[in-house]
Amino acid sequence: MQILSNLLKNIKTITIIGDSSVEVSSIIIDSRVVTEGSMFVALKGTQVDGHTFIEKAIGLGAKSILCEDLPAVQAENITYIQVKDASETLGYVAAAFYGNPSAKLKLVGITGTNGKTTTVMLLFRLFRQLGYRCGLISTVQNQIDEEVIASTHTTPDAVSLNKLLAEMVQAGCTHAFMEVSSHSVVQHRITGVTFAGAIFSNITHDHLDFHGTFDNYIKAKKGFFDALPKTAFALINVDDRRGSVMVQNTKASIKTYSLETLATVKGRIVSDSIYGLQMEIDGREIHFQLIGTFNAYNLMAIYGAATLLGEDPDEVLVEMSGLKTAPGRFEQIVSIKDKKVGIVDYAHTPDALENVLKTIKQIKGDDQQVITVVGCGGNRDATKRPIMAKIACSLSNKVILTSDNPRKEDPLEILAQMQKGVPPIDFKKTKTIEDRKEAIFYAVNTLAQAGDIILVAGKGHETYQDIQGVKHDFDDRLVLKEAFGN
Template identity: 65%
Template sequence: MNNAQPLLSALLGVVAVQAQHGPAAMPITSLTLDSRQARPGAVFFALRGTATDGHQFIQKAAEQGAAAVVCEELPAELNPTTTYVQVPDSAEAMARMAAEFYGHPSRRLQLVGVTGTNGKTTCATMLHKLFRELGYHCGLLSTVQNQIDEQVIPATHTTPDAIRLNELLAQMLRAGCTHVFMEVSSHSVVQHRITGLHFAGGIFTNLTHDHLDYHGTFDNYLKAKKGFFDQLPKSAFALTNADDKRGPVMLQNVLGRRETYSLRGNGNFRGRLLENAVHGLHLEIDGREVQFRLIGVFNAYNLLAIYGAAVLLGEEPTEVLTVLSGLTSAPGRFEPVVSEKARITGIVDYAHTPDALENVLQTIADIRQPSQQVITVVGCGGNRDGAKRPIMARLAAELSSRAVLTSDNPRFEDPNDILTQMQAGVPTEALGKVLTIADRREAIKTAVALAGPHDIVLVAGKGHETYQEIQGVKTDFDDKLVLQQMFELLGK
């Protein structure tokens, strides 16, 4: 926020006002979408959400002294001490007013957004690490956590709401950050969380089956991702995966500089996979051979996207590759947990979509020895896209030696109902190698018990998460920690 408190009239100057009741020549001290946080000097935004409608809480916000209410539908009774502003879309108005309230911090930052189904966290996190190693002060906005250089700020959403987002960007700017790397979820585009931000660049990783519970159709999901690129200014770069069939779609009608990366074709940034082994990737990128610490073809694409973005931001290619070669991935992304005693390799990965699970299992297949078993523990989240459940169970069954189906975050669904839907996807010929254990801890314990020397235990779905959500209650649960405990408990 600027030192001087902005007037409501100034904030309303950036939105389409349909009707206004009350004065606008008043200083505004805060913005909120939570009526419980409404107080004198605050603007309360009534948003229509998937679970609740903020319009129900307009009266409460006014009673608590809110200076103004921004809404799509005016209430029947108006508080004489509150200014009411009617707009076509409260979420869009909130985003534009939040950017104005905090002084448009994104305009003074090199803000790069990463979107796609898989790879967002890895790309954003590694760009943050890379640019810090290159000597910059940087911010990170990701699923795992938000960061200002080394300072960690817990994340509750992949992309924060527009008020919190602009507040964080302003905080990063005050801390001396020059670059910020953020994940851009499909929800955030549709819900106007990124509206009003100025991006220096956008990256598209890939697009596969996910979030259809929210978007309804794959076409809507695609349009949401495309919506991010449509917002990029002429000064920005748009970097897309040319090997993904939806990659070129992202560049259609984009105002900014159109760039591509590819492992198979003629992208602006070209890579070639020389080796994918347990010790890492050996790639040729733009004619330079480099050894990386990350594993898997999907990470080869991530590395190429990171490299391309860094070069487009003005960094020297050889220096970028030198630093990038020494970096590790984001927490919970193909993260090893090794039992030295039993010589079992555990892998914790956030794979919670069919494509991500297939990528991880294919990567393990590429690097494992013929004698090594792969035992996979996997579940599917509740109150989310149910169509992917049988697909993920089928992939686990077909691409693993043994599979254990279990709970993920069941949320408000019955875990057994989720597991029944998953079991429907297991091929008849694979039923004998699939177990179903609803208790996730017991499932991991069973997988470790089934493993012998040199085998690989993959625990998929939750990755970096340190909780399990059941009936609205979050309890401590860390796949990595539980895996370590089971190694010790079983003497492995």
């Protein structure tokens, strides 16, 4: 319970109508879950305008309304707070409601098209190994020390986020690691959150459905760095050509990591094989269990963040050398019968798919064929569909195009768009099988010979296939095992 005026202390309002000493029992952005004493925040969304639910929220017990447009008729005994941007204001109000929990933690956020989940999960595991109680906010799951909480988004909405952070503080966590999606910056899910550090991994093609242009997508990610305080570090991958743009206007202390040029954290790959990466980082040579150049970048980011948070470099590297891959990220399953190698990877962007396939090419034996099973999500950036199909063809011996969460779209239409990217020369090695299970079985049992590699890309850790809004049980790893007869 909080007093409304305390929540509005540093907020610029247009008008406040009604009693500002009213108590606020909870902050709610969805009218359907309002309870007695809630503050209902009316947000203009991508589907509907939350302002149309104000009356309904009051009917369910809301006593204060945060909005951009005042309703023509105002109810009695209700306090209306009118602001210019309800979504931005919500960030500050939610942080205040939960006692600004982020400021009580060493919170590190990472943004970038790829590598966020891998980096935060590994940072979380590393800091636990170093003896700290930690929190994790990620696409795969959220965690408060040992307690696992299901995750619905890569970055939760402002209320859920601050609630989670407050629970972390309550549980005695000192550190927390979270993914910062571009959606979350634009929608102010992280507004009012204090970061001790921020990481930029890379930016490539994705989410153009939401941001409209690549420029807007860059601006969204940059917004995260623009808002950092002086006390934070901004750790940037300078091998990505947009790296320096990210920190053009930041107040944070700028640090860099690179495989190619001078940087705060300078790395070099000594060798990269099926057994892992041998790297030199900051002049120290060390072996890691992760595979692939893209993971060399993730490892430098983790090392950089840990040392910038004050940890001892040698101890950090020793602990890091034992870290295993995150679920569904280059996860390998080998058939007991004939040693076919299944690789489940969350590559759902052109860049990720290319990286994973290049890594496989680099570490595989000459006699191993690569068979790729891949699809593209429905109600998501359609422009990546032909590009991903083309990449799959250019770096695999055989390709099966299949479904990956068609959501509300027609799966055959998504597949037709993917097929447009297949060069005529590759028609013969490409097959389309709408049903993902059938596609994996066909790859394993009809196409693959003993020892071949089957990359199943796009779903990683996911345990469902979303068809027409219904989530059916589906796990690439389990289907692969079934097809292998393991």
